[in-house]
Amino acid sequence: MKPEQSNFMNLQFSAKSENESFARVAVAAFISQLDPTMDELSDLKTVVSEAVTNSIIHGYHSDESGVVTIRAEILNDTITLVIEDNGHGIEDLEMAKQPLYTSKPELERSGMGFTIMENFMDEFEVSSELGRGTSILMKKRIESKKALYN
Numbered sequence: 001m002k003p004e005q006s007n008f009m010n011l012q013f014s015a016k017s018e019n020e021s022f023a024r025v026a027v028a029a030f031i032s033q034l035d036p037t038m039d040e041l042s043d044l045k046t047v048v049s050e051a052v053t054n055s056i057i058h059g060y061h062s063d064e065s066g067v068v069t070i071r072a073e074i075l076n077d078t079i080t081l082v083i084e085d086n087g088h089g090i091e092d093l094e095m096a097k098q099p100l101y102t103s104k105p106e107l108e109r110s111g112m113g114f115t116i117m118e119n120f121m122d123e124f125e126v127s128s129e130l131g132r133g134t135s136i137l138m139k140k141r142i143e144s145k146k147a148l149y150n
Helices: 019-034 038-059 113-120 143-149
Strands: 006-014 067-075 078-085 123-129 133-141
Touching: 006 019, 019 038, 019 067, 019 078, 038 067, 038 078, 038 113, 038 133, 113 123, 113 133
Parallel strands: none
Antiparallel strands: 006 067, 067 078, 078 133, 123 133
């Protein structure tokens, strides 16, 4: 077995909708060192988009003065992402995790964000506190590098 190899990055940006694509690209560039498949990269970009969009729309209610933080860590063949805001928080976390539930139906939101994140990742956890914000932790093992660490 090869020794552990690790790397990390931290990223903070204004809670502006135009920064969602920046977040996707930044995380994709960081993850590229693991040589992910196109499907893996697409899944990771999608979960970043979902989490960042949730922070902006639901956490900060589109208040652009808020800050979204992304922490990414690579340990061997696994990427860990933590996406956080210090916004409103989620009133009923169990309800928010239900497919098709949205607290913003007037914005024509699909209510599938948490479901998508959970299905695309190997591990998925959400913690939230009213008035303090929300943190989403996700992990995914990148298949293309498994052979190097077995």
